[in-house]
Amino acid sequence: MTRVVVYRAGLLTTIQDEGRWGHQAAGVPVSGPMDGWSHRLANLLVGNGRDAPTLEVTATGPDLRFEGPAMIAIAGARFAGEIDDRRWTSPVVLEARAGSRLTFGARQHGLRAYIAAGGGFDAPLVLGSRATDVRSRLGGLAGRPLRDGDSLRVLGTAHASRSVPPDAGWMLSAEPCRLRIMRGPEPGRAAEEAYEALLSSVFTVSPRSDRMGYHLAGASVPIDAAPRISAPVATGVVQVPPAGAPVLLMSDRQTTGGYAAVAAVITADLPRAGQLGPGDHLAFDACEADAALLALIASERTLLALEGR
Amino acid sequence: MPARVTPLGDSALLVAFEPAIDASLNARVLSLAERVRARRIPGVRDVVPAYASCAVHFDPLRTDRAELDAAIGDAMAASAAARVADPAASTVHIPVCYGGPFGPDLEAVATFARASEDEVVRLHVEREYRVFMIGFLPGFAYLGTVDERIAAPRRPTPRGLVRSGSVGLAGRQTGVYPVDAPGGWQIIGRTPLQLFDAASDDPARLSPGDAVRFVPIDPDEFARTARRRA
Numbered sequence: 001m002t003r004v005v006v007y008r009a010g011l012l013t014t015i016q017d018e019g020r021w022g023h024q025a026a027g028v029p030v031s032g033p034m035d036g037w038s039h040r041l042a043n044l045l046v047g048n049g050r051d052a053p054t055l056e057v058t059a060t061g062p063d064l065r066f067e068g069p070a071m072i073a074i075a076g077a078r079f080a081g082e083i084d085d086r087r088w089t090s091p092v093v094l095e096a097r098a099g100s101r102l103t104f105g106a107r108q109h110g111l112r113a114y115i116a117a118g119g120g121f122d123a124p125l126v127l128g129s130r131a132t133d134v135r136s137r138l139g140g141l142a143g144r145p146l147r148d149g150d151s152l153r154v155l156g157t158a159h160a161s162r163s164v165p166p167d168a169g170w171m172l173s174a175e176p177c178r179l180r181i182m183r184g185p186e187p188g189r190a191a192e193e194a195y196e197a198l199l200s201s202v203f204t205v206s207p208r209s210d211r212m213g214y215h216l217a218g219a220s221v222p223i224d225a226a227p228r229i230s231a232p233v234a235t236g237v238v239q240v241p242p243a244g245a246p247v248l249l250m251s252d253r254q255t256t257g258g259y260a261a262v263a264a265v266i267t268a269d270l271p272r273a274g275q276l277g278p279g280d281h282l283a284f285d286a287c288e289a290d291a292a293l294l295a296l297i298a299s300e301r302t303l304l305a306l307e308g309r
Numbered sequence: 310m311p312a313r314v315t316p317l318g319d320s321a322l323l324v325a326f327e328p329a330i331d332a333s334l335n336a337r338v339l340s341l342a343e344r345v346r347a348r349r350i351p352g353v354r355d356v357v358p359a360y361a362s363c364a365v366h367f368d369p370l371r372t373d374r375a376e377l378d379a380a381i382g383d384a385m386a387a388s389a390a391a392r393v394a395d396p397a398a399s400t401v402h403i404p405v406c407y408g409g410p411f412g413p414d415l416e417a418v419a420t421f422a423r424a425s426e427d428e429v430v431r432l433h434v435e436r437e438y439r440v441f442m443i444g445f446l447p448g449f450a451y452l453g454t455v456d457e458r459i460a461a462p463r464r465p466t467p468r469g470l471v472r473s474g475s476v477g478l479a480g481r482q483t484g485v486y487p488v489d490a491p492g493g494w495q496i497i498g499r500t501p502l503q504l505f506d507a508a509s510d511d512p513a514r515l516s517p518g519d520a521v522r523f524v525p526i527d528p529d530e531f532a533r534t535a536r537r538r539a
Contacts, residue, residue, distance in 0.1 A: 021354040024366070025342070026505075026513035027443040030355075126507050136447050136488065138507055185315040185323040229328045230444055230451065232357040232364030234321040256359050256444030264318030267369065292319035293369055300370055 002068035002096075004117075006150040010104065012058035015121055015140035016114075018051045020129035024255040030235065031133040034112050034211060034251050034274030037299060038076030042116035044307050045073035045093050045162050052120030053130045055146070057113040059277065061104020062146065066096035070154050071118035077110030077275060091164050111277035119156020133252055135212065165306050176202050176281035179269045182292060184237060184261040190224045194240050194262045197221045198284050203246070207278040211252040214276065220244035223260050233257040236265035236273070238284075248273065268295035312385055314378075320369055324381060325362040330453055330481070332393045335441050338363050339518050340391035344384035350377055358517055359442040360451070393439075400437065400520040403485065405476050406531040407433075407498035414464065414495040418478060421461040430525055432456045433497065438483060440519040448487035448505030448513035452521055455481045467493035474499045476523070487513070498523075501534035 016039060019032030033039035033056055040050045055062070061079055074081075074090040081087070081104040083094050090113060096102065104113075123130040123140050132140025141150060183195055201219035208215045225242035233239070237249045239259040248265065249257070250273070265273055266287050276282060287295075317323040324341060326334055342358035345365055352372030357364040367377060407430045408415040419426045438452035445451075460481045468491060471477070475486045477494025486492060487505035504514040515521065526534070 021366070023447075023512065024355045024357040024364075025443060025517070026447065026511075027445065027449050028447045028512065127510075127512060135490075138447070182316055182318060185313075185317055185325060187313070187315075229330060229360045230442065231325065231328075231359050231362045232317070232321075232323065232444075234317045234364065234366060236318045236320075254445055255357060256442065261317065264316070266318065267320045289316060289319060296319065296369055 001156070002066060002070045002117075002154040004070070004121075004152040004154060005065045005067065006062060006146050006148060006152065007065060007101075008063035009146040009148050009150065010057055010062040011060045013062050013146040014056050014132035014134065015053050015123045015130055015146075016056045016132060017053045017130045019131050019251070020127050020133065020139065023127050024232070027255050028127060028138070029133050029136060029252050029254060031129070031131040031139065031211075032251050033114065035076050035110075035114070035271040036274070037271035037303070038112075039114045039116075040303055041091065041306070042073045042075040042114040043120075044303065045075065045091070045164065046071045046116050046118040047162070048116055048118065048120055052116065053123055055115040055121060057104070057115060059107065059111055061107075061113065063104070064102045066098065066100045066102065066154075068098050070096045072096055072102065073116045074113055075116075076113040078108040079113050080105045080108070093162070093164055110275040111280075112275060117154040117156075119154055122153040122155050135252055162306065176283045177272060177276060178283050178285055179273055180266045180287035180292065180295070181238065181263040181284045182266060182287055182289065184263045185231075186260040186262050190222070191260055191262050194221045194223045194260065198238060198246065198263055199286055202281055202283045205276050205278055205280045205282065209278055211250055213250050213253055214248040214273075216246045216248060216282070218281075221246050221262070223262070228258050228260060230256045230258045231261070233261060234264060236267065236270050237261050238263040238265070250274065266292035266295060268292065268299050271299075314381060317364055321364050321366045322377070322381065323362055323364050324385065328361045330360055330441065332439050333391075334361055335439070336393045336518065337388050337391045340388035341384045344387055345380055348380045350380055353377065359444065399518075400522055401515060402522050402524050403476075403500050403502060404526040404530065404534060405434075405498040405500050405523045406526050406528055409528070411528070411531070412476070412496055412498040414478075415497045418459055418461045418495050418497055422459045424458070429459050429497065432459050433478075433483070434523045434525055438521045440515050440517050440521060442517055443513055443515070446486065446488055446490050447507070448515070450484055450504075450513070450515040450519075450521070452483045453481055455483050457481065461495050463493040464495060467491055468496075471496060472499065474501060474504075476500060499531070501531050501538060503538060
């Protein structure tokens, strides 16, 4: 076990694992990493299982001091930084000794990076998960982001590290970011037209966006104003409220929603969606269920191949 | 009544009936959810019932879709006979201190109802409500249906902070905020009970299908109950 002191927490750094599944019927959000692919990549680079808690870094990274040895991997958004005066660029595997200082500098692309440490970062299990849900104040460190002066624990020391694959910067995506969507459950002509409107516009992620969802500006999507009875939603669902500004539901989404669920981003593309932030542009392409599954199998194969090396 | 099974993205299915707020339809949804859950199909991560629909969340890489589709088909057929349970079987009593600092919108609701505050309280406690679904916040129960005379719409501007335990009205729905949160429901009172406990494996005090009755208490009793809890 190695203690890690948080000198500076960064803008929004939270402990995340694969999410709080199984309690949505009690209204508990799933939460978990915004970019689940990079969370898994960071974990496998230090030999962790996929559910080991990582630190999700947002826009600006933390400044950490390790009080013992630890194997570290950083994946996701491309950051530069230093460890003990040696420079690094993510994705990267680093070895910390007692007294090592890990700092983050400039970010080249993407918004969220994942810091994995061999054995995982410790946090109490809340409803089966250590994922931080800030809005519901669940998981992580008392349901809040890291703060300056916090102390973390890494639950292990000697973990095998894997070399960083050359294609690990895969999420470097075109501008606008293109996400594949399937038609959502909302029936009817109005929803059909709204779906077509989603496919023919470029949207901007608005500043109001957060881990719950992205408010999309740039084009108004037509939908009728008929009130709808609350129904379950899923991560990736694109809701269209009567005012016409779509909302893409992300990791901390509520369990149910009362707006028209017009479309849903396919699971294979959610990690790329998770790298978007305010001001980024995105566009949607139509996708069918079969193609969605093939895309997911392809991204899973990439991770399994890395795991097997 | 026929239900539609549609994709909710590629990692969830939505079983949707014709949307309505209706106890027997909701009982059918709950029965369907219970039956799908009971099959314990590998890869299924969550089964989430609501008013008139139910989502089944699954990992597409670990789930046998043919098995899942068959389970949903069986559950839909078997749940057709579901009936509303005897309401006396599981009635939860929730003590509420109405008005004043506990219910800042009681006056507004009385104005809406063209009635006294006491009359609004009487109409709110008179009925037994059904928990139709949990959503919006951890442990937030949507209860119905509220007497039409006090069915005031949501506040035009939501509050930045609604205290946990606050009892709200939104049209013909009523509910209790289990945690501090922003919200737009008309707040008419507050309960000293804790309705969500993340430390429990069964964190929400109320479950869909439960019957709920509100019991008026005075500020002294509110304080006593809150102290016992602390």
